[in-house]
Amino acid sequence: MNQHEATGAGTGTDTGTDTVAAATPADERYRLTHNSQIGTVLRDLSWQKCMLSVRTRTGHQFVTSVLHVDPVNRTFMFDWCNADAERQSLMTSEENAFSGLLRGVPVNFMVGQPAATRFEQGPAFVVEFPEKLYHFQRRRHFRARTLVTKGYRCEIRSAGNALLCLDIADLSLSGVGLRSRSVTEEQLPVGTTVARCRLDFRELGKVELDLQVVGHWLVGHDDNAIHHFGCAFVNPDGRMENFLQRLVFALELAHRG
Structure with missing residues (x-):
């Protein structure tokens, strides 16, 4: 992720x-x-x-x-x-x-x-x-991919107070993978820390967390290009980690189903 x-x-x-x-x-x-x-x-x-x-x-x-x-x-x-x-x-x-x-x-x-x-x-x-x-995901925590059809979204307030909406691609206890055709690296540069980002997993629940953008890559070209962002959670507490663990488990079950 x-x-x-x-x-x-x-x-x-x-x-x-x-x-x-x-x-x-x-x-x-x-x-x-x-x-x-x-x-x-x-x-x-x-x-x-x-x-x-x-x-x-x-x-x-x-x-x-x-x-x-x-x-x-x-x-x-x-x-x-x-x-x-x-x-x-x-x-x-x-x-x-x-x-x-x-x-x-x-x-x-x-x-x-x-x-x-x-x-x-x-x-x-x-x-x-x-x-x-x-x-082979060389990570501290397992990453669960989301099903595209579910429409899970992340809402982020930029430094200019603009509302940025991105799709959630995957989730682990350490962070979240986001993707968008319209949100670019200029709007979310690597190193940016954003407070109170809203992750909406629809029927599975919603959560607000602080995120830091730690990676960006572009897939595709021209009008078909998709921006992918790797984001790490900033100091989630124990209660939040328990909720994230349940979310990761539910996402993995949905994929296996």
Whole structure:
């Protein structure tokens, strides 16, 4: 959710099939199995143009990137491989392991046998979503993503007393991830501390907290660009932490449902 939470834990940084196939029990807390969660990570990989290492069952390896994600059909396209040996190995392998970094955080997953397709007049591969995806969140606390359809919002009063409304992307005990098409880094620069921000989780409840903006990144381009903000909570008391813990648990249950 934000850079302030990173602890530098070194889990999940290996590449290759063994990384995915032999995940340790400690890694299971980072396992995503819900299609909406997996689709979100794949879209992030595409938007950020992240480079991914692919290793086939026979040990052939090459580098690719996610080109397009289709959440309805639960498939995604990735870049073509021009090397004959690697391409043939990939297209005949039932186990192909992907690994890479998303904003410095390791992502690992396994897919089955892909098919050849076309993307923007060029050759590409298409394959079904993985059954599970490991997104190793190197943070003090677990981050629960929100469902976009719920419409959870954060209201912030800027220094000029303007009301800024952003969508809530995720929540942990340490902070909250926000996103907006209209609120920019100029309005919420990194380092800004804002008092009494209102987080509205609708049926789950509302809460007011002080926030500090600790990270900003832009996803997409031009009119489709979305500003993402990582915000840390400023000195929440014990009662507030208990409420936040219940919220995180409820959000995670909603995703699993």
